[in-house]
Amino acid sequence: MPVFRLSKELIFPHPSLANEDGILAVGGDLSCERLLLAYRNGIFPWFTEDDPILWWSPDPRCVLFPKDIKISKSMKKFLRKQLYEVTFDTCFKDVITMCAELRRDNTWITSDIIDSYCKLHNLGFAHSIETWHEGALVGGLYGVSLGKCFFGESMFSVMENASKTALITLSQKLEEKDFLLIDCQVHSKHLESLGAVNIDRDKFLKYLERGLAHKTLRGNWEVFNLDIDSQ
Numbered sequence: 001m002p003v004f005r006l007s008k009e010l011i012f013p014h015p016s017l018a019n020e021d022g023i024l025a026v027g028g029d030l031s032c033e034r035l036l037l038a039y040r041n042g043i044f045p046w047f048t049e050d051d052p053i054l055w056w057s058p059d060p061r062c063v064l065f066p067k068d069i070k071i072s073k074s075m076k077k078f079l080r081k082q083l084y085e086v087t088f089d090t091c092f093k094d095v096i097t098m099c100a101e102l103r104r105d106n107t108w109i110t111s112d113i114i115d116s117y118c119k120l121h122n123l124g125f126a127h128s129i130e131t132w133h134e135g136a137l138v139g140g141l142y143g144v145s146l147g148k149c150f151f152g153e154s155m156f157s158v159m160e161n162a163s164k165t166a167l168i169t170l171s172q173k174l175e176e177k178d179f180l181l182i183d184c185q186v187h188s189k190h191l192e193s194l195g196a197v198n199i200d201r202d203k204f205l206k207y208l209e210r211g212l213a214h215k216t217l218r219g220n221w222e223v224f225n226l227d228i229d230s231q
Contacts, residue, residue: 008029028055062191063199064197068195083133086129089222096142102156127143127150129167129169131157131166133159140162142155143183152183152184
């Protein structure tokens with residue numbers, strides 16, 4: 001199946017037209033308008049510095065339902081130690097930059113990606129979850145929120161279980177807010193160990209349609225930090 005070449009027009013082909021690898025289209029730009037349109041249609045950008053912009057909609061799709069987050073006995077024991085502080089949206093650019101730097105030799109988080117997602121953050125659509133140890137940023141993740149869906153993009157960790165702590169905290173908070181799913185995009189053993197599963201793309205698109213029927217929780221999520229502090 002051919003990969004579609006995008007023009008300046010803000011339009012994507014239907015996700016079902018992606019090739020067997022999951023690549024749907026090439027080209028276009030990373031404007032906030034195009035990125036939001038992509039996420040609303042179950043599409044995301046993923047490419048290296050040397051590639052043109054590639055747009056993906058893989059089948060199957062890896063997702064994590066917030067209520068199904070798996071916390072192992074050892075992880076529960078670790079969390080009880082309260083070694084880390086977790087915050088929302090206090091340093092988005094630092095998180096996305098750390099995600100890029102720790103994958104420097106094989107990263108899709110280019111300088112253009114960083115600029116575009118920081119703009120999405122300023123518009124209230126992209127969010128970061130940060131893990132801190134003694135005042136230092138040691139882990140976290142970032143993604144995009146639309147309706148009752150969260151589209152995870154990347155996570156990083158420089159201390160034991162720091163990114164896991166961020167993902168668990170995010171899942172628990174999203175369950176409180178009745179989110180349907182966290183889009184993990186592509187399966188990995190690490191995500192599977194935390195409860196992520198593969199579902200058919202058609203099923204994913206139906207969940208997405210349901211999620212987008214709800215109002216987006218737009219804005220800075222630092223308000224969540226008050227809830228965490230009171231627990």
